[in-house]
Amino acid sequence: MTQHLKVIIDWDGTLTAEEEQVEALAARSLDTLAAEILGAPREHLAAGYEATRARLLQTPHRYGWWVHGLLATCSDEGAFILNTTTLLVMLGENPAYVQAVARAFPHPQYDPLMDCVNALFHRHTAELSPLFRPATRQVLLALVEHPLRTPVILTNSLGDKVRRHLGALGLGERQGRIAVLGDTRQYDMNPAWSQRFPHPEGGGIQVWPVDEQHRIDLRRPAYYQALRRAAEDGSQLAVVADTFSMPGALPLMMGIPFFLLHTSYTPAWCAQAVASHPLGRVLDDLADLPTALYTLPFSG
Numbered sequence: 111m112t113q114h115l116k117v118i119i120d121w122d123g124t125l126t127a128e129e130e131q132v133e134a135l136a137a138r139s140l141d142t143l144a145a146e147i148l149g150a151p152r153e154h155l156a157a158g159y160e161a162t163r164a165r166l167l168q169t170p171h172r173y174g175w176w177v178h179g180l181l182a183t184c185s186d187e188g189a190f191i192l193n194t195t196t197l198l199v200m201l202g203e204n205p206a207y208v209q210a211v212a213r214a215f216p217h218p219q220y221d222p223l224m225d226c227v228n229a230l231f232h233r234h235t236a237e238l239s240p241l242f243r244p245a246t247r248q249v250l251l252a253l254v255e256h257p258l259r260t261p262v263i264l265t266n267s268l269g270d271k272v273r274r275h276l277g278a279l280g281l282g283e284r285q286g287r288i289a290v291l292g293d294t295r296q297y298d299m300n301p302a303w304s305q306r307f308p309h310p311e312g313g314g315i316q317v318w319p320v321d322e323q324h325r326i327d328l329r330r331p332a333y334y335q336a337l338r339r340a341a342e343d344g345s346q347l348a349v350v351a352d353t354f355s356m357p358g359a360l361p362l363m364m365g366i367p368f369f370l371l372h373t374s375y376t377p378a379w380c381a382q383a384v385a386s387h388p389l390g391r392v393l394d395d396l397a398d399l400p401t402a403l404y405t406l407p408f409s410g
Contacts, residue, residue, distance in 0.1 A: 113346045113408045114258050117399075118291060118337075120351035121265040121272055122235065123188050124371050124396065125246045128352075131238055132189040138234040139197060139227075147214045147226065148207055155200075162200040163192065170377070171323040173199060177220060180299035180327045183355040189375050190231070191353060197227045232267055240275040245397035247279045252400040254287045259403070262289040262340065264349070264357060266296055291340060295332040296356035303329045307363035318359055320383045326359040333360055346408045350399060354380040362387050367406055369393050 122128050140159060144152040166173045170186035175195050185195040201207045201223055211222045218225040253261040263272050269292030276285055306314035307328055318326040337360070341347050350369040351357035358368040362384075369391045370376070370384040384390035391402055 114260070114344070115403065115406070115408065116260050116262050116289075116340055116345045116347050117253055117403065118262045118264045118340065118347060118349045119249075119399075120349075120353075120357050121263050121267070122190055123352035123373065124350060125240075125242060125250075125263070127241045127243050129189040129374055130241050131235075132193050134238055135190065135231070135234050136193050136196075138237065139193070139230040142230060142233070143197075148210045150207070158200050158204075159196060162203075163196045166192065166196060166199065175297060177224060177297050177299040178301055180301055180329060181325075181355075182297040182299055182327070182330075183353065184324060184377075186375070186377050187355055187380060188353040190235075191356075192375075194227050194231060197230065198223055201226065232271075235267065236271045240278060242279065243396050245395065245399075247281070249396055249399050250279070250281065250288060251284065254281075254284050256400075260287070260289060260345070262291050264291050264294060264351070266292075266294055268292050291336060294336045296330060296360075298330060298332040299327060300329050300331050303331045305329075305331070305334065309363070315363075318363065321379060324379055324383075326355045328360050328363055330356075330360050333357075334364070337361060337364065337366065346406075348403065348406060350393075352376070354384060358384065358390075362389055365389065367391070369399065369402060371396055 119125060140152060140155045144150055144155050166185045171184055173185040173195055175182045175198065183191050185192055201211055211226045215222040215225045250261055253259045265272050269290040272290050272292065306316055309315045316328050318328060320326055348367045349357060349361040352371040352373050354370060358370060361368050367389045368384060370381060371393050372381055381392050385392050393399060393402060
C-alpha cells in the first residue's frame with residue numbers, strides 16, 4: 111500500500127556544497143577566535159589549525175567529535191565535521207586556549223569548548239550565502255509536486271537560517287510546502303539513555319560495531335525524539351544526508367531507510383556500511399534521489 115512519505119534531507123553538505131564553503135567557514139572561525147575569544151595572533155592560529163587538520167587526516171578514526179564522553183562522529187565524515195573536530199582538538203590541546211574559552215563561555219550547555227565551536231559554526235554558516243548543489247532546486251521541486259511526498263529539511267541549526275537561505279532558490283509559493291526539522295541536535299549524546307536497537311548479530315545494541323576501526327554510538331535521544339515526532343502523523347520516513355554517524359546510523363537502526371550522498375569527502379567505510387544495510391542506499395548524485403525513492407516498498 112502506498113503511503114505518504116516525508117523525505118528528510120540534510121541541509122549542510124547534502125543540499126549545499128559544504129566542501130566549497132569550509133575554507134571560508136574556517137577562516138571566519140579563526141578570525142573570531144583571534145579577535146574575540148583567545149586574543150592570540152591570527153597567523154599563529156592559522157598555522158596551528160593547518161597542523162592539527164593534517165594530523166587528524168593521517169589517522170582520522172582516532173579523532174572525533176566527543177560529547178558527554180561519547181563519540182558523535184569520526185573526524186573525516188564531512189568537510190564541516192573535519193573543521194569542527196580540528197577546532198576542538200586544537201583548542202583542547204592548548205591550556206591557555208582552554209582557559210580563554212572557559213572565560214568566554216562561563217555557563218556552557220555542554221562544556222566550554224563544545225559551546226564555543228557550536229557558536230562559531232552557527233554564527234558563521236548563517237553569514238555565508240549558500241552554495242547549492244546543482245540538483246538541489248529540481249529535487250526539491252520534484253518532491254513538492256509529488257502528491258505523496260513532502261520534503262523536510264534536516265538541520266542542527268535553527269530553522270530560520272534554512273528558511274532564509276531557501277529564498278535564494280526562487281521557489282516562490284512552493285517554498286511554503288517545504289518543512290524544516292531544525293535544532294535536531296544529532297550530536298547530543300546521552301550516556302544515561304537506556305534505549306537499545308536490534309542488530310542481527312549483536313542483539314540489542316547501543317553502539318554499532320561497523321568494523322575494526324569504527325563504532326557508531328546510537329545514544330542520541332534528542333534526534334531520536336525528533337524523528338519520532340516527524341512520524342506521528344502516520345507518514346513513512348526516509349532520511350538523506352552526506353554523512354553517516356550523526357544523521358544516518360540512528361535512522362537505520364530505527365528501521366528508517368537512509369540514503370547517503372556520496373561526495374568528494376565521503377570515507378569508504380561510510381559508503382560500505384550504508385550499502386551493506388538492507389535499508390541503506392548510496393547516491394552518486396543528488397539528482398538521483400527522486401527516482402531512488404521508488405525503490406522503497408512503501409513509496410509510490
